[in-house]
Amino acid sequence: MDQKLQITVSPHIRSSITTGGIMLDVVIALLPALAAAVWLFGARALYITAICVLACVLSELIFQLITKRTPSIGDLSAVVTGMLLAFNLPVSILEWQAIVGSVVAIVIVKQLFGGIGCNFANPAITARIVLLLSFSQSMTYWTKPAGFSSGDLISSATPLALAAQGTEKLPPLFDLAIGKHAGCMGETCALALLIGGVYLLIRRVITWHTPVAFIGTVFLISFFAGDFSLETALYQILSGGLMLGAFFMATDYATSPPTGWGKLLFGIGCGVITVAIRLWGTYPEGVSFAILIMNILTPYITKLCARKVFGAVRAEKVQKT
Amino acid sequence: MKRMKGVSVPHLKSTADSAPTYMTDLDIAIYPMTQHIGAPATPVRQKGDTVCVGTLLAKGTGTVSSPIYSGVSGTVEKIEEVLLSSGNYVPAVFIKPDGAMTPDPGLAPVQLTDTKSFVEAVRESGVVGLGGAGFPTGVKLDVGDPCRIQEIVINGAECEPYITSDTRTMLDRSQDILEGIHLLQKYLGAKKIIIGVEKNKPQCIRAMKQIAGSGGGVVVKELPSIYPQGAEKVLIYHTTGKVVPEGGLPIDVGVIVLNCTTLATIARYIRTGMPLVDKCVTVDGSAVANPQNVIVPIGATLQAVFDFCGGFKSQPGKVLYGGPMMGVSVPDLHMPVLKQTNALLALDVRDAAPVDATNCIRCGRCTNICPIGLAPVSIAVAYGSGSMEALQKVHANLCMECGCCSYVCPAKRPLVQQNKLAKAALAAWHKQKSKK
Ligand code: SF4
Numbered sequence A: 001m002d003q004k005l006q007i008t009v010s011p012h013i014r015s016s017i018t019t020g021g022i023m024l025d026v027v028i029a030l031l032p033a034l035a036a037a038v039w040l041f042g043a044r045a046l047y048i049t050a051i052c053v054l055a056c057v058l059s060e061l062i063f064q065l066i067t068k069r070t071p072s073i074g075d076l077s078a079v080v081t082g083m084l085l086a087f088n089l090p091v092s093i094l095e096w097q098a099i100v101g102s103v104v105a106i107v108i109v110k111q112l113f114g115g116i117g118c119n120f121a122n123p124a125i126t127a128r129i130v131l132l133l134s135f136s137q138s139m140t141y142w143t144k145p146a147g148f149s150s151g152d153l154i155s156s157a158t159p160l161a162l163a164a165q166g167t168e169k170l171p172p173l174f175d176l177a178i179g180k181h182a183g184c185m186g187e188t189c190a191l192a193l194l195i196g197g198v199y200l201l202i203r204r205v206i207t208w209h210t211p212v213a214f215i216g217t218v219f220l221i222s223f224f225a226g227d228f229s230l231e232t233a234l235y236q237i238l239s240g241g242l243m244l245g246a247f248f249m250a251t252d253y254a255t256s257p258p259t260g261w262g263k264l265l266f267g268i269g270c271g272v273i274t275v276a277i278r279l280w281g282t283y284p285e286g287v288s289f290a291i292l293i294m295n296i297l298t299p300y301i302t303k304l305c306a307r308k309v310f311g312a313v314r315a316e317k318v319q320k321t
Numbered sequence B: 001m002k003r004m005k006g007v008s009v010p011h012l013k014s015t016a017d018s019a020p021t022y023m024t025d026l027d028i029a030i031y032p033m034t035q036h037i038g039a040p041a042t043p044v045r046q047k048g049d050t051v052c053v054g055t056l057l058a059k060g061t062g063t064v065s066s067p068i069y070s071g072v073s074g075t076v077e078k079i080e081e082v083l084l085s086s087g088n089y090v091p092a093v094f095i096k097p098d099g100a101m102t103p104d105p106g107l108a109p110v111q112l113t114d115t116k117s118f119v120e121a122v123r124e125s126g127v128v129g130l131g132g133a134g135f136p137t138g139v140k141l142d143v144g145d146p147c148r149i150q151e152i153v154i155n156g157a158e159c160e161p162y163i164t165s166d167t168r169t170m171l172d173r174s175q176d177i178l179e180g181i182h183l184l185q186k187y188l189g190a191k192k193i194i195i196g197v198e199k200n201k202p203q204c205i206r207a208m209k210q211i212a213g214s215g216g217g218v219v220v221k222e223l224p225s226i227y228p229q230g231a232e233k234v235l236i237y238h239t240t241g242k243v244v245p246e247g248g249l250p251i252d253v254g255v256i257v258l259n260c261t262t263l264a265t266i267a268r269y270i271r272t273g274m275p276l277v278d279k280c281v282t283v284d285g286s287a288v289a290n291p292q293n294v295i296v297p298i299g300a301t302l303q304a305v306f307d308f309c310g311g312f313k314s315q316p317g318k319v320l321y322g323g324p325m326m327g328v329s330v331p332d333l334h335m336p337v338l339k340q341t342n343a344l345l346a347l348d349v350r351d352a353a354p355v356d357a358t359n360c361i362r363c364g365r366c367t368n369i370c371p372i373g374l375a376p377v378s379i380a381v382a383y384g385s386g387s388m389e390a391l392q393k394v395h396a397n398l399c400m401e402c403g404c405c406s407y408v409c410p411a412k413r414p415l416v417q418q419n420k421l422a423k424a425a426l427a428a429w430h431k432q433k434s435k436k
């Protein structure tokens, strides 16, 4: 017999979970929201998403080729980043601005820190914030969904902006849930995002801790701060990028704590900051900032919420024995 | 009580219904002097000596060691160094079998009088932890005052995929296990004996309940089918609720764990005088023509055992001693079946294809799944930093190398490999420190 037997360290079988498989699940989970975006904002939503995805994948590939790293675009994580970024942009964004955002997300936030898993902040969120600060005009030029008014895309205020102004004419809750209101193209349809989120939970790509803690916190604080009005609370959780943030961005592996307790704490932190910014800040929308701030706190939460080691004796004791 | 974590591995126990067949025809039998944890045994035979089944080949050296007996009858061909899967060369006794499998005429039932004589007999039986650990059982039972023993846990978990040799022991040799239990009660004063069996083996649970029903002080505990139930700390926790502290032994919390095959072999030795000379081995894997359980004389080469099972139906890419989660891969098939071998697996080239590790995506799966609560990612950081204090802080020493973390990792990181290196570095550091 040919004696070419492999020598490797155990274990000799591996589960079928792969990085690419997880990312594919996230892409699938984002499809309902993409469909909703096209329905609400027209074909341009698809066009912008395609640009972002392409720009993300290409910038990752080019960067890895230049720095002589093994190209890893096959793991689909750049596709996810591109989709998430696109969902966080208004549909009227200019093409080149979307490309700038993609390059920022992939090259600066992800690859310069060492690639997937090494970034400390969520690429899509950071890119959104960078774009918001650099091109605040086009980033806050909200268009009403096409199905809302007939014909051309026209400028409109987001429900949160309306609420902040104290305007009476808020869109009804049902419209809010299906996304018939102004906002970033992927964040308005709470229902589609919820479907995607449930898919991720079923596929065990994410756990319930972060989204439940995040959305629950926003709901509860809004409920109490809004004079115990159920409507206000529902309004707060259905608008802005909360669903998108809670299910897809705050659950990003590299930038959130690994353990259940850590995720709960992370989610609660995100919720508190979101409401604080929404109610008392100058920006009407706080999800992105909240997640970014919690990303930065993640290493501390991870330490704080580390699992208890079974039968561990404290370090000083071990050294004595 | 909170359950310890673990993973659901595929069971693949297709050989569970295969009652073992005896393998007797051997070309050569090889007995390395290290088949246990502790000092190598010292050979007592010379080239040309004739031996029978059960004849002493080598005696234990010092306290922690174990004697080795011949599994075949024949003549000593040579004593020569062989390479073990650990990468070490050790002397080995080679025996040319005569094919008769004559038992040693000197074998006789063992007379027991007290605890001391029982522990001594276990030492002499050559039995070591047959679940795979290989720690000399006689040393384990030598706890000084037997009153320290509050509970004896019999390990019938057999949590590794493929392996069914303990399953067969529980089904075919339940009388031996019962005899063993009586010995433990009589000579170690064991008040409480708990047999732990994974839920995925209902026939074994039934068989064990039957023997438990025949006398007091024995209970059967059904364990969840989640790997690794058979790991000592997990087993003790799930059967007794006790936590073995870091750096401590089970006996420190009043517990002794014995594998069910270990116990059955001890009982057979006391009854007949036949020491540990053969093993029920599960031969399985995608490259094996006829997967089955075989009673193999210790010393038979892997090649002979695979040939006995119809050879290979496809090119094997990897051959393992033991199960796929913790088993050791072997470089060639000239290596012998050892005392602690409970399975031989041959995975075909496709199953053995190496996996490429990619960047850790920090998904936390490894951290959340570790039965001990370790964070392999933190161990990686600490090991990378080279700081031994940091490694101690993340308790790298507590890793039991069960493989759950590597198994679930989507990036296919070699976490167990890293932890082994980290443990070795940490152990060396502690040793150096205590010398100073
Ligand atoms: S399971 Fe693998 S990818 Fe996930 S955190 Fe652990 S090492 Fe990283």
Ligand code: SF4
Pocket: B369, B370, B371, B372, B373, B374, B375, B376, B398, B399, B400, B401, B402, B403, B404, B405, B406, B415, B416, B419
């Ligand atoms: S760190 Fe060690 S004990 Fe924990 S799962 Fe990995 S191999 Fe098992």
